[in-house]
Amino acid sequence: MNYADRLEEAIAARGNPSLVGLDPHLELLPDEFAQARDPETPRHERAKAVETFLLGIVELAAGRVPAVKPQSAFFERLGADGALAWERVIAEARRAGLLVIGDVKRSDIASTARAYGQAFLEDAGESRCDAITVNPYLGADSIEPLLEVCERSDAGLYILVRTSNPGSGLFQEHGDPPLAHVVAREVDSWGRALRGSCDLSSIGAVVGATHPAELASLRELLPNTPFLIPGYGAQGAGAREIVSGFLAGGRGALVNSSRGILYAWKKPEYAGMHWKDASRAALDAMIAELQGALKSPA
Amino acid sequence: MNYADRLEEAIAARGNPSLVGLDPHLELLPDEFAQARDPETPRHERAKAVETFLLGIVELAAGRVPAVKPQSAFFERLGADGALAWERVIAEARRAGLLVIGDVKRSDIASTARAYGQAFLEDAGESRCDAITVNPYLGADSIEPLLEVCERSDAGLYILVRTSNPGSGLFQEHGDPPLAHVVAREVDSWGRALRGSCDLSSIGAVVGATHPAELASLRELLPNTPFLIPGYGAQGAGAREIVSGFLAGGRGALVNSSRGILYAWKKPEYAGMHWKDASRAALDAMIAELQGALKSPA
Numbered sequence: 001m002n003y004a005d006r007l008e009e010a011i012a013a014r015g016n017p018s019l020v021g022l023d024p025h026l027e028l029l030p031d032e033f034a035q036a037r038d039p040e041t042p043r044h045e046r047a048k049a050v051e052t053f054l055l056g057i058v059e060l061a062a063g064r065v066p067a068v069k070p071q072s073a074f075f076e077r078l079g080a081d082g083a084l085a086w087e088r089v090i091a092e093a094r095r096a097g098l099l100v101i102g103d104v105k106r107s108d109i110a111s112t113a114r115a116y117g118q119a120f121l122e123d124a125g126e127s128r129c130d131a132i133t134v135n136p137y138l139g140a141d142s143i144e145p146l147l148e149v150c151e152r153s154d155a156g157l158y159i160l161v162r163t164s165n166p167g168s169g170l171f172q173e174h175g176d177p178p179l180a181h182v183v184a185r186e187v188d189s190w191g192r193a194l195r196g197s198c199d200l201s202s203i204g205a206v207v208g209a210t211h212p213a214e215l216a217s218l219r220e221l222l223p224n225t226p227f228l229i230p231g232y233g234a235q236g237a238g239a240r241e242i243v244s245g246f247l248a249g250g251r252g253a254l255v256n257s258s259r260g261i262l263y264a265w266k267k268p269e270y271a272g273m274h275w276k277d278a279s280r281a282a283l284d285a286m287i288a289e290l291q292g293a294l295k296s297p298a
Numbered sequence: 299m300n301y302a303d304r305l306e307e308a309i310a311a312r313g314n315p316s317l318v319g320l321d322p323h324l325e326l327l328p329d330e331f332a333q334a335r336d337p338e339t340p341r342h343e344r345a346k347a348v349e350t351f352l353l354g355i356v357e358l359a360a361g362r363v364p365a366v367k368p369q370s371a372f373f374e375r376l377g378a379d380g381a382l383a384w385e386r387v388i389a390e391a392r393r394a395g396l397l398v399i400g401d402v403k404r405s406d407i408a409s410t411a412r413a414y415g416q417a418f419l420e421d422a423g424e425s426r427c428d429a430i431t432v433n434p435y436l437g438a439d440s441i442e443p444l445l446e447v448c449e450r451s452d453a454g455l456y457i458l459v460r461t462s463n464p465g466s467g468l469f470q471e472h473g474d475p476p477l478a479h480v481v482a483r484e485v486d487s488w489g490r491a492l493r494g495s496c497d498l499s500s501i502g503a504v505v506g507a508t509h510p511a512e513l514a515s516l517r518e519l520l521p522n523t524p525f526l527i528p529g530y531g532a533q534g535a536g537a538r539e540i541v542s543g544f545l546a547g548g549r550g551a552l553v554n555s556s557r558g559i560l561y562a563w564k565k566p567e568y569a570g571m572h573w574k575d576a577s578r579a580a581l582d583a584m585i586a587e588l589q590g591a592l593k594s595p596a
Contacts, residue, residue, distance in 0.1 A: 023410070039421075073406060073413035077421050079385055083378035107403055107433055108371060109463040109533075112321070115371035123337075123375050135405055137435045137458060141465035160435060165407040167439035174480055175473025182472055235407075 002196035003131055003156035004226060008251065010066035010099055016287045017250065017294075019101065019228065020061045021258025022070040022089065024050045026077065028263045030275035047081035050074075054089045057262060060280050062096035064287065067130075069101040069228075069256055087127035094126065101228065101254075102129035105160065113142045117149030131156030133206060133228070136183050143190055147203065150194060156202040156226075159187050161218060164208025164231030180214065184221045191225055200226050200252055207245060209237035209255070216244035227253040233260030233286070239293035250294035257286055300494035301429055301454035302524060306549065308364035308397055314585045315548065315592075317399070317526065318359045319556025320368040320387065322348045324375065326561045328573035345379035348372075352387045355560060358578050360394035362585065365428075367399040367526075367554055385425035392424065399526065399552075400427035403458065411440045415447030429454030431504060431526070434481050441488055445501070448492060454500040454524075457485050459516060462506025462529030478512065482519045489523055498524050498550060505543060507535035507553070514542035525551040531558030531584070537591035548592035555584055 011017050026037050029049065035041045036049035054070075061068055070089060075082035093100050106116040120132045134146060134157050146157055162172055162180040172180040184205065191201030207218050209231035219227070229245045231237045232255050245253045264282035265275035273281070309315050324335050327347065333339045334347035352368075359366055368387060373380035391398050404414040418430045432444060432455050444455055460470050460478040470478040482503065489499030505516050507529035517525070527543045529535045530553050543551045562580035563573035571579070 025409070025413070071406075071410060073404070073410045073417060076417040077413055079417075079422060079425065080378050080381035083381035087377055105405055105433075106371070107405075108369075109461065109528075111323070112369060112371045115323070115375055119371060119374040119377075124377060127377065135403075135433050135435050137433050137469060138461050138463055139465040139468035139470070141463050142461075163407065163436050163440075165436055165439050167437040170437035170484070171435060171477060171481065172437070174477050179469060179472050179477060183469065186468070230407075 001154060002194070003150070003154055003202035004194070004200040005196035005198050006130070007066065007099060007156070007226060008198040008200060011251070011254070014064065014066045016065065016291055017254050018065040018283070018287050018290060019254040019256040020057065020065055020068045020261050020283065021103070021256050022054050022057060022068055023258040023262065024054060024074040025259070025263070026050070026074070028259070028266070029053055030265055032275070043078055044081045047078045047085045050078065050082070051085040051088055055092055056276055057279060058089065058093045058096055058098065060276065060283060062098055064283060065098070067099035067101055067254060068093050069103045071103045071258065087124070090129065091126040099130045101158065102132040105133050105135050107135035107138050107142055109138065110141050110145050114145035114149065117146045121149050121153050121155040129155070131158060131202070131204070133158045133160065135160050136186070140186060140190070147190055147194065150202055156204060158204040158206050158228040159183070161187060161205040162207045162211055162214050164210045164235050166210070168208065168211070180218065181221060184218055187225060188222055195224060200224055204228055206230065209242045209245065210235055212237070212241045212244060215241070219245055223247070228256060229253055230256045233257040239289045242290070243293050246294060255290055261286065299452060300492070301448065301452055301500035302492070302498040303494035303496050304428070305364065305397060305454070305524060306496040306498060309549070309552070312362065312364045314363065314589055315552050316363040316581070316585050316588060317552040317554040318355065318363055318366045318559050318581065319401070319554050320352050320355060320366055321556040321560065322352060322372040323557070323561070324348070324372070326557070326564070327351055328563055330573070341376055342379045345376045345383040348376065348380070349383040349386055352383070353390055354574055355577060356387065356391045356394055356396065358574065358581060360396055362581060363396070365397035365399055365552060366391050367401045367556070369401045369556065385422070388427065389424040397428045399456065400430040403431045403433050405433035405436050405440055407436065408439050408443050412443035412447065415444045419447050419451050419453040427453070429456060429500070429502070431456045431458065433458050434484070438484060438488070445488055445492065448500055454502060456502040456504050456526040457481070459485060459503040460505045460509055460512050462508045462533050464508070466506065466509070478516070479519060482516050485523060486520055493522060498522055502526055504528065507540045507543065508533055510539045510542060513539070517543055521545070526554065527551055528554045531555035537587045540588070541591050544592060553588055559584065
């Protein structure tokens with residue numbers, strides 16, 4: 001089944017568009033995983049602690065949200081042991097009924113891009129991702145092999161269009177029209193052959209919530225493109241900022257929070273709570289906030 | 299010792315600027331590693347075959363060329379087993395006196411970019427890279443944490459400026475001045491604080507040999523930046539095309555060949571030779587060709 005159709009079905013079934021980012025910042029792990037922070041701990045034990053922590057988050061997310069987004073950088077810090085944790089966390093998330101978006105932001109020339117697509121979307125067995133994030137800087141011929149992989153495997157891509165970081169405009173606003181709009185037009189064209197019966201494409205776009213005007217104008221340019229909207233929570237955007245990234249009826253987007261959910265135990269409002277209770281409370285608050293904002297758009 | 303200084307010393311010691319790309323395309327491996335091509339072979343055996351093949355290439359490269367460039371995509375196709383092969387190949391290349399440039403083309407927002415830098419340039423012990431390739435699309439705040447890692451660890455970056463693929467102009471030529479030139483100016487500025495005593499910076503640029511006019515104009519814009527020049531050999535550029543990417547005296551650049559060396563056994567001119575003899579002959583031919591071109595620039 002086409003990725004966009006699976007995505008829309010999952011969002012409808014959970015009744016909210018929350019995406020939980022699985023970013024195991026070693027330095028922020030709760031105290032019961034303190035050994036993972038210590039470089040003296042054997043690496044496989046550090047990776048095991050990361051895995052146990054994230055399996056707890058997956059358990060919280062399952063049934064509540066449509067998807068999770070593991071961030072590969074933090075696993076890669078633990079080398080081959082981290083790669084094993086990546087595989088186990090993804091396999092468990094899929095078993096729990098969650099869609100998995102691998103936040104890998106890969107990009108390369110065609111023959112190598114194909115290998116990345118195979119690595120994450122085809123070859124990985126029960127640990128394969130449903131979709132991955134991709135960087136467009138190399139151009140159309142770097143994306144085409146990935147489109148073929150998506151077509152074969154019913155997988156999806158989220159192509160970076162306008163990222164959530166404060167300095168994203170430096171290159172993404174270059175030129176007239178700005179580069180992000182030029183990329184957006186290509187994303188629309190690349191996605192045409194991969195539209196599902198929901199009329200959205202499996203080829204999505206990453207558009208940060210931290211630039212609300214851009215989010216609205218890119219939404220207009222991309223009426224058939226699912227958005228992955230980062231920047232909510234720890235990066236500073238609230239529910240009001242994300243509304244313009246959605247299509248009518250609250251369709252067509254996922255809103256990501258990573259640190260705001262995983263490390264909720266560090267926030268004053270959850271002081272004294274067990275990390276898992278704090279994460280659950282933060283996730284419930286996010287779900288309620290997004291549902292509220294999407295019911296009564298500004 | 300500053301990465302740029304180590305690089306210039308290695309190029310001078312070997313007397314040539316060849317960079318051997320370690321791209322283990324599973325489909326192209328020599329017949330004695332046929333089990334690696336077969337998806338039915340247990341994954342750890344496939345990864346072991348890749349490792350054995352690449353250790354043979356590392357042995358050929360050691361003492362002949364200054365550096366090797368493993369390409370992470372092909373290792374990632376083999377998951378955690380591929381990650382282990384990545385670590386072993388890098389550790390062996392470093393023991394053999396080769397500089398290692400991890401071709402990972404990573405990019406992300408600051409907190410995640412830092413984790414990538416730590417993963418490849420700091421945390422990986424004997425398997426850490428001397429430098430990695432990086433994608434600039436996210437802007438300056440995505441690069442700055444990597445500059446800090448390089449400063450702490452005497453490591454280097456090669457930032458994608460103009461890539462070697464045929465369609466690289468789609469976004470990289472957008473605007474006036476073209477995006478690649480805007481990125482180049484930033485690369486020059488990011489690299490200023492990391493110049494070595496050789497007057498080159500540890501912050502380099504990837505500029506493809508397949509666009510010779512661009513190579514020459516970017517060389518003028520970036521007089522203190524080491525270039526990593528892909529596109530030689532299998533991608534179509536010859537030695538004449540790469541000369542304009544060098545500084546006076548044949549300094550300041552590495553020229554990469556991956557498939558042209560690793561899969562030389564498939565070329566008609568090496569028919570009937572053992573893969574290792576074919577790779578050695580192809581590498582010697584590349585070295586001689588580059589040395590000739592740099593001695594008598596067109």
